[in-house]
Amino acid sequence: MGAICQDCGLDTTPRPVTKGTWExxxxxxxxxxQAGMPPMVPNEHGLTDEEFLCIGCIEARLGRLLNASDFTSQRVNEPSEFDTPRLVSRKGT
Structure with missing residues (x-):
């Protein structure tokens, strides 16, 4: 199993890796x-290994859509062919 959304159970990094399936x-x-999540603990890739939320669930917790200014400048947020359409639209890429 990959990175499972804590709220809905969606695998945000499904295998095999295919275009448009990752959040x-x-x-x-x-x-x-603000989404009620514990502090992030970055690993060597700039990511947290602890808890995950899909885009839909973090937005539900926030009560709004994410926008480009909500994302960090970490490599994980660089444009990727594997990003879901809704993640692409939120990152503005």
């Missing part, structure tokens, strides 16, 4: 906290 991202710590 692998990192938002600013204050956005993560």
């Amino acid at each position: 692998w991202y990192m938002v600013l710590p204050e956005i993560w906290a």
Whole structure:
């Protein structure tokens, strides 16, 4: 299993890796906290290995859509062919 959304159970990094199926991202710590998530602990890739939320669930918790200014400048947020359409639209890529 990959990175499972804590709220809905969606695998945000399904295997095999195919175009448009991943919701692998990192938002600013204050956005993560506003969603009621514990502090992020970055690993060597700039990602947290602890808890995950799909885009739909973090937005439900926040009560709004994410926008480009909510995301960090970490490599994980660079454009990727594997991003879901809704992640692409939120990152503005």
